[in-house]
Amino acid sequence: MNTRRTIGNAGLLMAANLAGMALPLVALPILARRLGIDAFGLVALAQSVGMLPVLLVDAGFNSESMRATGEAVGTAPLQPLLDNLIARLRLGLLAAGATLLLGLAIPVLPLAFVAIALLQLAGTLLFPQWWLIATGAAPQLLALQLGGRLLSVLGIVWLVQSPDDAALALALQCGATLLSGLGFVVLRLLPRLHEMKTLDRGGHRALTARALPAAGSGFAVALAAQTPQWCLGALAGLQQVGLYACGDRIARAGVYALGAIDQSFLAPVARRAREGGGHASGRMANRVILALFALSAFAGLVLALAADRLVPWLFGAEFAGATVVVVLFAAWLPLQATRRAFLGLRFAAHGHQELIARCQVIEAIAIVACAGIGAALHGATGAATGLLITEAVAWTATSILRPRTGSSP
DSSP states (O other), X not given: OOHHXXXXXXXXXXXXXXXXXXXXXXXXXXXXXXXXXXXHHXXXXXXXXXXXXXXXXXXXXXXHHHHHHXXXXXXXXXXXXXXXXXXXXXXXXXXXXXXXXXXXXXXXXXXXXXXXXXXXXXXXHHOXXXXXXXXXXXXXXXXXXXXXXXXXXXXXXXXXXXXXGHHHHHHHHHTHHHHHHHHXXXXXXXXXXXXXXXXXXXXXXXXXXXXXXXXXXXXXXXXXXXXXXXXXXXXXXXXXXXXXXXXXXXXXXXXXXXXXXXXXXXXXXXXXXXXXXXXXXXXXXXXXXXXXXXXXXXXXXXXXXXXXHHHHHHHOGGGGGGHHHHHHHHHHHHHHHHHHHHIIIIIGGGTOHHHHHHHHHHHHHHIIIIIIHHHHHHHHHHHHHHHHHHHHHHHHHHHHHOOOTTOOO
C-alpha cells in the first residue's frame, strides 16, 4: 500500500469514525434530556463498568494483530483475524465473569445493568475494525459502522422517553457495535468460511504470548481509567457521574475519530520497519504524529471556546455544571490523542510491547492517584483535572522510555 493510498484510506477511516461518533453524540443530548441527570449518570456508570472486558481484550491484541496483518502476504489475510478472535474470546469470557462480580461491589449499580453493558464485549469481538483498517477496507467499515450506529440512534429516538427506559437506553447504546459485527459476519466471514476451516487453530497461542505483556498493563490502564466514575458514583452520587460523562463522551469521541489516522499508518510503518527502513518508518511516523497533534489541538480549542454555550444548549440547564468539565477535557484531548498515536507508531509498530507495558503501568498509577483523588475531593471537576495531570505524567514517562529510531526489541 503506497503512501497516497494510505492517506486516502486514513481520510475514509476518519470520516467513518467521525460519522460513527456523530450519531451517538446526537443521541447523547436526547438521552440526557429524556432520562434526567440521575438516570443518565446510571447509564454512563453501567457503560463504564461494561467497557472493562472490552478494553482488556483490545489492549495489546489489536495493535499486534494489525502489525501481523501488515506483514502478511496476500490480500485480506484471514489467519491474523482468526488468531485475534480466538485469543480475545478466551480472555473475554473470563473478563465478563469478573465484570459481573465487580458489579456486585457497586451498590448504586443494578447487576442487570452490568449484564446489559456486556453487549459491548460481544460487539467488539464480532466487529474487528482493526482488520478492516489493516486490509484497507475503509468503505465497508464506514457502511457497517454507520448501519449499527444508525439503528441504535433510531431506537433511542423512538423508544426512550423517560427515566423508566434507562435499561432500554443502555441496551441500545451498548448494542450498536454488535449490530455492525453481525453485518461483518454475514458480509465478510460467511463467504470465506471454507478458507477459515483450513487455517491453523493454534496460532492464537503465539499471538497471546506476544500481546500479553501489553494486555496486562493495558487492562491496568483501563481499570484505572474507570476509577473517576466509580469514585463519583460511590462518593458524590450519580449526578456527578452524569456531569463527568458529558465531557468524557465528547472528548473521547474526538480521540476515537482522530485515532483513524495513526491506525491507518500502523501497518505501513510496521512494514517499512520490517524491511529495514527504520529511519524511513520513523520519518513517516513523525509526520503523522505532528499532523494528528495539529488536528486535535484545533478541535480542543474549538470545544473549549464553545463549551459555555454548547453544554446548556445540548444537555439542558440541569447539566450547566458540566461546562468546566468539558473545558478540561478539551485540553486533555490533544495530549491523549497524540500520545496514543506516539505509542502506536513509535512503539507498537516496531514491536516494543514491553515498553508500552511500562508506560501503561505508570499511566494507571497516575490515573488512580490524580483522577481518583480529584473525584473524591472535588467531584466531576476534580476528576477531569486529575486526568489532565495524568497526561503530563504519562507523556514524561513516554519520552523517557521511547525507543531509538529503527531499534528493535
